[in-house]
Amino acid sequence: MTTLRNAILTALKSLLRGRSLLQAILAFWFNPTAVEAATDRTAKVDGTARRSIKDFLKEADELLLQPIEPDELKTLSRRFKAQFRERLWNNPSCMLPSxxxxxxxxxxxxxxxxxxxxxxxxxxxxxxxxxxxxxxxxxxxxxxxxxxxxxxxxxxxxxxxxxxxxxxxxxxxxxxxxxxxxxxxxxxxxxxxxxxxxxxxxxxxxxxxxxxxxxxxxxxxxxxxxxxxxxxxxxxxxxxxxxxxNDSTAALLSQSYVSPTTRFGLILGTGVNIAVHLPTCTVHRSKFGTRPSSWFDKASHVIINTELGMFGHDILPLTRWDKLLKAAHPKPEFQPLEHLLSGYYLGEICRLALVEAIETTGIFGGVVPESLLSPYSLDTETLSIIEEYVDYLSPPPCQCLPFLFSLSLSLTNPLDRDTSSTLDTALDTFRTRHPSTAAPTRLDMTALRTLASFISRRSAAIVAACVSGLWELKAEAEAEYLESLVSASASASAEAPPSSFAAAAETRAELDILHTVVAFNGSVIERYPGYLAACQRYVDELVVAAAGPNAAGAASVELIPAxxxxxxxxxxxxxxxxxxxxx
The missing domain is CATH 3.30.420.40 (ATPase, nucleotide binding domain)
Incomplete structure (x- = not known):
């Protein structure tokens, strides 16, 4: 009974930190028996003491997931918003008006x-x-x-x-x-x-x-x-x-034809980018090049290509694995945010962490498969197969206790569940792509699956912080633009031109939008197991926090496939x- 009580308490603490239910249960059951048994099997292969996989995954959790807990994620979203606003004016390489x-x-x-x-x-x-x-x-x-x-x-x-x-x-x-x-x-x-x-x-x-x-x-x-x-x-x-x-503008336009409140276009596959619809005056005039004045007469708003991957300088929560990736990159400062988000890099971050885990904990028999010694050899598609049945979403808070109780009655150890078909698929995939003299076990794959889930969830949370930051920036920019139009109209000695009244009406309509759509496509957000659901959950939490408890109406931001x-x-x-x- 003490064991059950400890399991429930441990899982509840994990749920409060925003982990998935499966990870919360694993955090208890994965430690004292199964993983320590796996560690005992390999810990002294070369006669040296090693750390336990329990300790390694605990540190990975702290490094990858603690920076995306609610308060930290809200802070990151605000910092992104500040960078977006600043670079609308002073950076020629991003926040580009189409x-x-x-x-x-x-x-x-x-x-x-x-x-x-x-x-x-x-x-x-x-x-x-x-x-x-x-x-x-x-x-x-x-x-x-x-x-x-x-x-x-x-x-x-x-x-x-x-x-x-x-x-x-x-x-x-x-x-x-x-x-x-x-x-x-x-x-x-x-x-x-x-x-x-x-x-x-x-x-x-x-x-x-x-x-x-x-x-x-x-x-x-x-x-x-x-x-x-x-x-x-x-x-x-x-x-x-x-x-x-470009692709992000195309996503925004295609979905806005169907959903009239679409204002963002998100691409998340091998790379990452977002397009956003903003008042033209939000962008420094130098970014528009040599467009004729007639273009500006017609364009109260414009679609902006953010070049999102270029953001994140000095504000990203980097782990030692991120720093290793950056140190080996030919252009380490060119697209720092893309390194944490896109499909091109997620597998490499996991490879760097996995190699360290194998060498220090003895999982996978303490033998690093030769293929994994090559950079970018562990691709994100492989991680998606390994993660296919990981549940990202926790049950609603009111359901946590009964759900945990019923689960505790039916499970003695999640690693003993009949998950052979899913784990065997992961095992077969990994063995084929990364053969080794030490055959990986189901315990090894569970450890890798947990590590991969930390990395993909961090990516989903940071994408959500970017979306939330841009959503807040758009709301602020629309309000500022409307205020400038009203002030200009009030102070004008002559009658204001019809275009200013039309622009004011359009801007008021933008401010009245309660349900904003983010059109998306790309292999990661479309096909990586659980990614979209996790990203939407983080977006929901950030939007509610940004709107505040006394906000009139229920503002929402929804991710919809384009x-x-x-x-x-x-x-x-x-x-x-x-x-x-x-x-």
Whole structure:
């Protein structure tokens, strides 16, 4: 009975610290019997004393999860907000205003040609927009073809790559173009996943593409839109490239066509980024380049590309494993936040911690698999398989005691449960990808699963802190903008122009939004087990804390998937452009 009481008390303390129920139970049962038995099996392999895996995981918990406890996470969110605000004015590399200043009204209709050029695939699609009124049928990809960008295609230099693109476009849409006897060119939108210095909605100066691509060779500094248009003309394609968007802007636009209160677009896969809709005056005028004054007359708001990965300098809670990753990185200060969040780096942080655990605790037989000695050899996909059945969410507080009690009656040790199918899947995956002379046990995999969950939960919490910080910044910026409009109108000697009244009405509508949508896509947030649920929970807690106990109304921020957002977002950008011309 004493053991049961201690288990309940230990688990409750863990729940209060925001851990998942499974981790809370593991924190007790994983210690005194199973793990110490595993440690005894390997602790003296080389005749030296080792620390216990219990002690290692306890320290990992403190290093990775304590900095994301409620008070600490609120502080981090405020610090992000301060960095976002500061860099709207003084940093030329992030918080970049796009040329997209219109959000869709939802009644835009038409058929558009969309291109999505990523690191490994070119997708060409005909997209039909039907209007927000057709619930569930607002848009449709009428025809789409995907083309692998093989290593050979990546080596195509200069116009050769864009000629290859134009041929693929022709293969996809030639039938539709022949059926359309109109001489009017079909508008084409492009989601471009590589750096450009955008100079207009439909153009931008080509920069080095990286990722093994040679397409920019001989074309650096030339206008991307004109290059693609020229290649299409050679194929006798009657198309007009009219809009170029990045992936986060495309996510925001595509979901706002369906959900009118969408104001953020989050990308979280190999990399991380967020787009946000803000008042134009929030951004220093120097960041807009040489846009005509007529653009500013129309643009009370603008979509901002935050380049989120570049934030976090001097405010991130770094562990020794983060510092090891940073020390070995060729550009350690370029994207510090991305190192803690994105799929490219989560596996590497876990690899560094796991190697230390093997060497100091003796798990995995005290033998580091040879493959794990190579940087970035433990990928995030492997972690997702290992974590597939970890539960991130605790039961509601009122249910904790009965839930724990019923669990305590049915379980003597979570490691003795019939979880063979899930653990065997993890074991098979790990053995195949990281063979070793010392075969890993189910206990080893449970330890790795726990460590991976700490790292992924930290990522989810910090993403939530970024979203919350931007949400607060937007609310403050809208209030400040409205105040400036009211003050200017009151002090003007002449009658205020109609545009100022329209801007004030638009800003009041922004401030009245209670339910804000964050459109998202990317492999980590879409497919990593439990990640989305954890991130949403942290967002909910931060939004409630930011709104305060006396806030009128129930403000909420919801993460909603934006499926096929690159293709749909490019089409919506075109539709918004046409709507603007019509008006």
């Amino acid at each position: 040329y997209n200043h219109q959000l869709p009204a939802g009644h835009e209709q038409g058929q558009y040609l969309s291109l999505d050029v990523g690191g490994s695939t070119l997708r060409v699609a005909l997209v039909e927009l039907r209007g927000r009124g057709l619930k569930g049928q607002e848009s449709e990809i009428v025809r789409m073809r995907s083309f692998k960008i093989t290593p050979e295609i990546k080596k195509l230099e200069g116009m050769a790559f864009f000629d290859w693109m134009a041929v693929r476009i022709h293969e996809t849409v030639s039938e539709s173009l022949q059926a359309d006897h109109s001489e009017k060119a079909i508008p084409m939108g492009l989601a471009w996943s590589f750096p450009i210095e955008q100079t207009s909605l439909k153009g931008g100066l080509l920069q080095g593409m990286g990722k093994g691509f040679l397409a920019a060779n001989g074309l650096l500094g030339q206008d991307l839109g004109e290059v693609i248009q020229f290649a299409c003309r050679k194929q006798k394609l009657n198309v007009e490239l009219a809009a170029i968007v 499926h096929e957002s690159s293709l749909l977002g490019a089409a919506v950008a075109l539709a918004c452009l046409e709507e603007g011309k019509a008006n």
